[in-house]
Amino acid sequence: PKHPLQNQWQLWYFRPGARGSAWEDNLLDVTHFDTVEDFWALYNHIELASHLNAGSDYSVFKYGIRPMWEDEKNKAGGRWLFTFNKKATSGRQIDETWLEVLLCLIGEAFGEDSDQICGAVINIRAKMDKISVWTNDFKRVQSITNIGKILKQRTGYTPGITYEAHSDTIVKTGSMAKHLLQL
Numbered sequence: 243p244k245h246p247l248q249n250q251w252q253l254w255y256f257r258p259g260a261r262g263s264a265w266e267d268n269l270l271d272v273t274h275f276d277t278v279e280d281f282w283a284l285y286n287h288i289e290l291a292s293h294l295n296a297g298s299d300y301s302v303f304k305y306g307i308r309p310m311w312e313d314e315k316n317k318a319g320g321r322w323l324f325t326f327n328k329k330a331t332s333g334r335q336i337d338e339t340w341l342e343v344l345l346c347l348i349g350e351a352f353g354e355d356s357d358q359i360c361g362a363v364i365n366i367r368a369k370m371d372k373i374s375v376w377t378n379d380f381k382r383v384q385s386i387t388n389i390g391k392i393l394k395q396r397t398g399y400t401p402g403i404t405y406e407a408h409s410d411t412i413v414k415t416g417s418m419a420k421h422l423l424q425l
């Protein structure tokens with residue numbers, strides 16, 4: 243028998259859109275999985291994130307939560323943000339960090355705080371790739387801090403990470419949203 247995961251997860255792919263097309267229209271629901279074996283089958287079957295064209299995203303969210311700010315479960319939430327300057331990072335480092343983040347999610351690595359996890363996103367961009375872990379309530383500072391510490395430890399990511407509320411990301415001025423927390 244296959245080994246069940248605690249949650250069912252959905253993979254989404256954001257396809258770099260045609261000019262003028264709405265963001266949501268380029269967000270494709272790929273498949274869902276709920277066993278260890280199906281996760282690996284999927285992971286081994288799809289393109290590595292670092293090989294995607296600039297402008298692409300992968301998102302892995304708990305089944306039923308759409309990978310967007312507007313979802314009921316994300317509305318009051320925010321994200322831990324990991325940034326990767328392309329000049330200073332290999333594709334392999336980015337892929338390894340993303341895989342470890344996925345393993346933290348599906349393996350429920352955050353103990354009691356795991357129920358605050360909504361999902362994770364990797365944005366492949368021309369200059370700066372990003373990985374973010376979305377949680378459901380930006381006011382839960384203690385839980386968010388615990389989650390951030392575990393993420394840093396598990397991924398071995400040494401630069402600083404910042405947490406921002408989606409409501410601040412949406413209205414960001416310039417390229418930076420307000421940072422609620424930093425680790």
Ligand code: M7G
Nearest residue numbers: 265266297299309310311312313365367370372
């Ligand atoms: P991004 O892809 O998160 O990061 O946002 P980037 O700036 O590095 O490319 C790019 C744009 O995509 C945003 O300014 C929005 O127009 C759109 N967008 C991204 N997200 C995550 C959402 C979302 O959750 N909802 C909506 N409506 N638009 C989004």
